[in-house]
Amino acid sequence: MINQSDSDYLETKEIVLGQQSVHPRYQRLIDWIELTYQRRPINIDVDRVGPCWETRLSVIFCTEAEVGTFEDDSGINFNKSIQASIAAEHERLEPWYAKFSLRQKRDALVIFTSFEKVARCDVFDQVKEDALLGAVLKVFPDIWCVKKMLSYPIIFFETDREIKGLDSGKKAEVRDAVGSLIADLDFCGCFADDVFIGFDSKENFEKSYQSNWFYYSRDH
Structure with a gap:
């Protein structure tokens, strides 16, 4: 899930709100x-990607911290061993999926995503x-x-000196x-303490962005 219009986000949002249940197939x-x-996980979404319609299995957790526990030591990539184990268990539980793959020897692509990350954008929007x-x-x-970014505001003062002199209170x-x-808008408590x-x-x-909001938004 990337943004609040994605189908897996909308489905998971309904699950979080108690408006529907996880599909029995993934329970x-x-x-x-x-x-x-x-x-x-709070939900699992399975779809097909690429020219060979390979299976992509999105394991959706509530927080980014939970997703982080499935990363390797680099903190950048997912743990390949865990990905392989989940893919194998998915195939064991749902062997019929392999019938529809044009590359049956390849495991499903397992990714881990955070509902909270997209929900924050949804709420702040x-x-x-x-x-x-x-x-x-x-x-x-x-x-x-004041400039609204995806999930938080940035308050602009006139000068850098004003920023340095801001009172913590x-x-x-x-x-x-x-x-x-x-x-009042935070339906899942994702802003409760943050x-x-x-x-x-x-x-x-x-000085740094030539007064261009497009350049600025890319960095924020």
């Missing part, structure tokens, strides 16, 4: 993963820009602007103000 594999790795700006201006009335105050806007707010300056935006 046994979820139970096996929990028993074997002490982490319980619902925060109205005027409400966000109003909440920030009550704490910092002299800012340049004011930072906490604006975090609480923004958090109160998010709270409302991130970025701080930057117009000076840096002009």
